[in-house]
Amino acid sequence: MELESGINKVVLAYSGGLDTSIILKWLQDTYDCEVVTFTADIGQGEEVEPARTKALQMGVPEEEIYIEDLCEDFARDYVFPMFRANAIYEGEYLLGTSIARPLIAKRLVEIARETNADAISHGATGKGNDQVRFELGAYALDPSIKIVAPWREWDLGSRESLMAYAETHGIPIEMKRGKESPFSMDANLLHISYEGGPLEDPWVQPPEEMWRWSVSPEAAPNEATFVEITYKGGDIVAIDGKSMTPAQVLSTLNELGGSNGIGRLDIVENRFVGMKSRGAYETPGGTIMLKAHRAIESLTLDREVAHLKDELMPRYASLIYNGYWWSPEREMLQAAIDHSQLFVNGDVRLKLFKGNVEVVGRRSDESLFDEKIATFEDDEGVYDQADAGGFIKLNALRLRTLASKRIGN
Numbered sequence: 001m002e003l004e005s006g007i008n009k010v011v012l013a014y015s016g017g018l019d020t021s022i023i024l025k026w027l028q029d030t031y032d033c034e035v036v037t038f039t040a041d042i043g044q045g046e047e048v049e050p051a052r053t054k055a056l057q058m059g060v061p062e063e064e065i066y067i068e069d070l071c072e073d074f075a076r077d078y079v080f081p082m083f084r085a086n087a088i089y090e091g092e093y094l095l096g097t098s099i100a101r102p103l104i105a106k107r108l109v110e111i112a113r114e115t116n117a118d119a120i121s122h123g124a125t126g127k128g129n130d131q132v133r134f135e136l137g138a139y140a141l142d143p144s145i146k147i148v149a150p151w152r153e154w155d156l157g158s159r160e161s162l163m164a165y166a167e168t169h170g171i172p173i174e175m176k177r178g179k180e181s182p183f184s185m186d187a188n189l190l191h192i193s194y195e196g197g198p199l200e201d202p203w204v205q206p207p208e209e210m211w212r213w214s215v216s217p218e219a220a221p222n223e224a225t226f227v228e229i230t231y232k233g234g235d236i237v238a239i240d241g242k243s244m245t246p247a248q249v250l251s252t253l254n255e256l257g258g259s260n261g262i263g264r265l266d267i268v269e270n271r272f273v274g275m276k277s278r279g280a281y282e283t284p285g286g287t288i289m290l291k292a293h294r295a296i297e298s299l300t301l302d303r304e305v306a307h308l309k310d311e312l313m314p315r316y317a318s319l320i321y322n323g324y325w326w327s328p329e330r331e332m333l334q335a336a337i338d339h340s341q342l343f344v345n346g347d348v349r350l351k352l353f354k355g356n357v358e359v360v361g362r363r364s365d366e367s368l369f370d371e372k373i374a375t376f377e378d379d380e381g382v383y384d385q386a387d388a389g390g391f392i393k394l395n396a397l398r399l400r401t402l403a404s405k406r407i408g409n
Contacts, residue, residue, distance in 0.1 A: 257284025
């Protein structure tokens with residue numbers, strides 16, 4: 001592939017791991033350019049500061065090493081808006097990896113502007129969704145930005161070739177004690193994903209030792225955990241009466257869910273690039289959030305609004321999965337979704353037990369549930385049951401007309 005021209009400085013999404021360290025050196029050598037590193041802490045549960053030392057060792061100036069705690073930004077501006085929509089991709093996936101990419105793309109573009117860089121770069125492979133998500137986001141925010149995707153350009157196609165490159169160029173290779181995990185993992189405040197290794201056979205059950213955040217349902221406590229969640233404007237603002245920030249909400253629910261065996265998922269999904277992929281996910285907090293949000297909406301949303309939201313949700317979820325967070329159609333849908341949440345206020349009580357999330361109570365000052373109408377007791381003066389006869393006949397008119405024709409024929 002022909003290399004991009006006119007690149008003197010690149011902003012690299014940098015984890016500090018072997019792959020992105022090789023990319024850093026490859027960029028310096030291949031493009032003879034300066035490299036700015038950007039490392040985002042979005043709750044992956046690993047130290048990000050070591051990336052600074054590694055970048056310095058690779059010759060990156062201190063002032064061009066960006067390490068940022070974006071946990072609150074991630075939860076508040078990306079995860080929470082997505083959960084207002086009850087978004088699920090292909091009926092199961094809670095989009096934990098997908099929703100992190102727009103934020104990283106945004107900061108890459110912003111840092112490129114701040115440092116007068118010509119391009120951005122990432123370590124996503126040419127077979128996955130992340131390359132699409134990063135690059136669609138970047139182009140939507142800066143149509144003139146140049147993008148360097150090493151996995152689509154270099155000839156380092158195997159783990160052996162990467163290791164050889166690292167050894168040749170003096171890139172430190174950390175030899176971890178014990179057996180190395182066979183899985184490719186990606187974590188943030190919303191979830192942790194697992195791909196590769198034995199998971200490439202869809203018939204093979206994920207090994208128990210793979211899971212990091214949750215106990216198995218069988219090993220979860222024999223006593224249920226009850227939790228009360230408070231909503232305001234469709235967002236969780238408190239747990240068990242304690243006010244929390246969005247990131248604190250996610251961290252707390254992850255702990256509660258994980259300790260009760262909640263949030264494990266094993267699916268085969270359709271990637272945007274056209275192939276099927278088998279992945280396993282742990283999303284304990286998100287699983288609880290989805291159940292609770294639908295419960296509070298069941299009280300506070302008008303029927304047709306709720307049904308319309310459910311019709312729009314698959315499209316909204318696909319937009320996020322496919323990398324269109326910064327598209328005008330996602331923004332349009334978000335405006336409608338956020339409007340629907342104006343009166344989604346109140347409390348939901350949940351029972352967490354051995355992998356299950358059960359709604360055991362819900363209440364709201366905005367509730368549209370009217371006990372006087374819904375009751376099976378005397379409803380004189382509130383609801384005339386005789387009215388239902390005309391309602392049914394009007395709705396049956398087209399069915400009766402069709403049946404008459406068919407019977408007549």
